[in-house]
Amino acid sequence: MYRSHHCGQLRTSNINEEVTLSGWVQKSRDKGFVIWVDLRDRYGITQLIFDADRTPEAMVSMAKSLGREFVIQVTGTVIERSSKNPNLETGDIEILVSKLTVLNEAIVPPFTIEDQTDGGEELRMKYRYLDIRRNPVKNNLIFRHKVTQEVRSFLSSQDFIEVETPYLIKSTPEGARDFVVPSRMNEGQFYALPQSPQTFKQLLMVGGMDKYFQIVKCFRDEDLRADRQPEFTQIDCEMAFVEQEDILNIFEGLTRHLIKSIHGKELSSFPRMTYDDALKTYGNDKPDIRFGMQFGELNAVAQHKDFGVFNAAELVVGIAVPGGNSFTRKEIDGIINWLKRPQIGALGMIYSRCNDDGTYKSSVDKFYDQDDLGQWAKITGANPGDLVCVLSGPTDKVRAQLSALRMELAERLGLRDPKEFAPLWVTDFPLLEWDEDSKRYHAMHHPFTAPKPDQIKLLDTDPGAVKANAYDLVLNGNEIGGGSIRIHDKATQALMFDHLGFTPEEAKEQFGFLMNAFEYGAPPHGGLAFGLDRLVAILGGQETIRDFIAFPKNNSGRDVMIDAPSAIDETQLKELHLKVNLK
Template identity: 85%
Template sequence: MYRTHHCGELRASHINQKVTLSGWVQKFRDKGFVAWVDLRDRYGITQLVFDADRTDKELMKSARNLGREFVVQVSGTVIERASKNPNIDTGDIEILVESLTLLNSAKVPPFTIEDDTDGGEELRMKYRYLDIRRNPVKNNLIFRHKVAQEVRNYLSSIEFIEVETPYLIKSTPEGARDFVVPSRMNEGQFYALPQSPQTFKQLLMVGGMDKYFQIVKCFRDEDLRADRQPEFTQIDCEMTFVEQEDILNTFEGLTKHLIKEINGVELSEFPRMTFDEAMKRYGNDKPDIRFGMEFGELNDVAQHKDFKVFNTADLVVGIAIPGGNSYSRKEIDKLIDWVKRPQIGALGMVYVRCNEDGTYKSSVDKFYDQNDLANWAEKTGANSGDLICVLSGQTSKVRAQLSALRMELAERLGLRNPKEFAPLWVTDFPLLEWDEDTQRYHAMHHPFTAPKPEDIKLLDTDPGAVKANAYDLVLNGNEIGGGSIRIHDKETQALMFNHLGFTEEEAKAQFGFLMNAFEYGAPPHGGIAFGLDRLVAILGGQETIRDFIAFPKNNSGRDVMIDAPAPIANDQLDELGLKTK
């Protein structure tokens, strides 16, 4: 056998035992009369010792020929380590090597296989199989496994059934761009890779499965960010005979279970907030509620003077930075420059210093007196020693700008503690949102989301005012899950397609299979999908998902390790019925 124990297993209780280990050479240290090798595998590191007094010359010579990342097998005796290492689990022992077998040599790796490596991100992604040997990446993948197992265990314990759905499906025009796959047997026709198993899980509910889940790969051909990949993993779930409250209670339970089992943190009931309230208080629909700095809307106390910038704005809104009055003028000017960057897009920023003596000093003292500024402080919840930052403009834009500033300041002030968990349900989303480019409404979630029953009558007169029976689960300022109660009757679904601009023929061509299924006794149903990559990253104290994915793509959507995407041969293109250049 290659090994009797792994490299993180041996302890003082194993002293005097004969053992066999296999692994990679982490380090080699030679003092002439004695040499040490750190042998590493997935489980840890064990120190090997080659002693001139106790090791024959040929074995000593073989040891000195070892290089970093050589794969070896050794046999020997566990002995007490003279100089113990409390930083590793095997630090009380070492192996006096009696035989050494070289299983494979190795080139010098392009970066050090250590926790603090000298390899840049692009280099490490090119040699990802080496990067996985490092503890940070290895431990992240093990952590992801534990989260996925807890998900499966919890959902299985409450009678959910895991069902696989197809990866080769039909392209649909709603949502992000599809990845398409040409069909060789049906020339000129294409499959699409699923952005989610949405229609299939609804069909499973029509099929009477009652409670379904799947940890499933999904695909979206969209612009990438740190928390996005072209292929990602969802915890996809659906239930029958449920209302919104049933869904929220079930998956609040799952989230509590994960945070308790994985992080040892017990959470109480999750607060809830409507979409409109979230936008008004925090400027976005996934607010981080671990800290304050809530928005204070200032229209009624800022648009009564001759300051044209505010008077012509749809919204004047501010936040109070705790202790911000200590900022120098230079630091405040840097904040102003920050919000004026193209990524944020503000035209400027007004500020107010809240002095310890109860007075105020602002950048617009020419227009506003102490009483006005005191009203601003009251609206933003500012105290003595704080700094009020005020932006103005078109409502949706200025909210997004101030939200970005709020998050940036929270990072600078250390208010986003990764070990603290602040979940939040956001409910009552708009059903539809207007798209200026296409000049029509699009589904804010997807076309199968049910409107609030009391709002259906507004679809013909005021579609933008219709609320969806939809909900998002937010954790630490990140959307980790989203779902809705679904439409389950053909008439309402046809009405929804009509308001999304589908003709009857287009709706039948795209979704006729679902409409037909609704004619055979579709039950009321609803569900939710969690982003597993993002959830794992947050539970692991991070927000970038890449290091929790075994083989991620870079920011251009490329796999630099296997060099994909890549051209394919002309004969393959011809076989698929695709024109060659």
């Protein structure tokens, strides 16, 4: 028996008991006649004492040689600590050691295994197995486990069945790039790793499973951003004989359940907003509604004077920054310089101070009088003491710039409280989006998304205007889930493929198995997938998903711990019928 208790378990009620503990040496303090050692395992820390008067001399000698992260086993008696530690759950007791066994020695770790470490991110990723010993990472992984357990509990209670789908599937040209896997047995042919289990979950609905879910790994070989992983985890769900309202209600219930069970908070409402309204009001399709600063479009009250910058703009739009009139000129110049960075790309910013006495002072007083500036304040919802920030330019570009500014100012002003949760449904997305490079339409979500029933005829006359029967769930400014009602009949699916530029032969080659299945009685169906990594991070009060993944990749998509991806042996290449030309 390696241990009778774990290192976070013992209390004063255990005093005088003989116990056995195992774990890692956190640190030791040698006072000559007495040595204290903090022993750590997943559950906590227990202090050990080696006393020259009460501990066998051999044990004291061994204790002096213990280094950080040695794996040891001790047997001893629980005694009361003379100097208690209120910061430890075991801080009222210690173990008077009678037997010590070194289970494994350890070299000095490359960074301190403590909550506040001296290791940089890349170093900690290289030694991730050490980083996991630290409480912040360990607790995040335990938190992720708790969330997944609650997800399984809720969905099972709603009669969902967990079904595993294949990882080796057929490559398709739609969406992001696939990771491909060469087949040794079938020369010149390849599997792909799934970007999602989309077609398989639809086939499960054809198979009559009715309600399916899966917590599943997905893979996308796309250009990486700071907080995106090439492999990620989805809570993938599908339901048969449902309309959009049925799906929204179920997953509102799941979200309420998670926040209630994990944080003890009740969500009062799930507002809904169309995609078009989200862009017009917040500049993006995943707005953070924990705070205001809604967009006010100012064309009508800003393009009637001789200010050429506004007059030439497609859109003039502003936000009211609460308390922003307190910003100094230097602070406002800093905001303007932030907007001019290449990542944002704005040419500048116009502003108007809303003074406490009801007057206004702007950076364009030469062109606009008090009545004009009062209209700016009214349209943006500004109050005395606020600052109105105005951008202008092409509609899509300026909305994205002002959205970025809104989020940055909210962060600076402390308006994004991680303990507050504000969900939002965004609906009525465009079904298709035009791609200038390929000069054709692409599915905004995927080619199996159903158009709004009353807009199918528009596919022939105005395909860009067709709205999808699709929806995203947004939480605190992050898309945590998205889905749609699916096409479930062969004729409509063929029509969709046609508008996406597939020939009938290409559609049959890529998706013939699904089209054939639709001929055997496919029920109306739809679903949704949550991004588990991001959902867990937000529920954990953070937005960085890496800290909630056991073994994440870095910004280049590399696993620096195992040094992957890497070259493979030439013999393997030959078996796979591959040639690699390395220059």
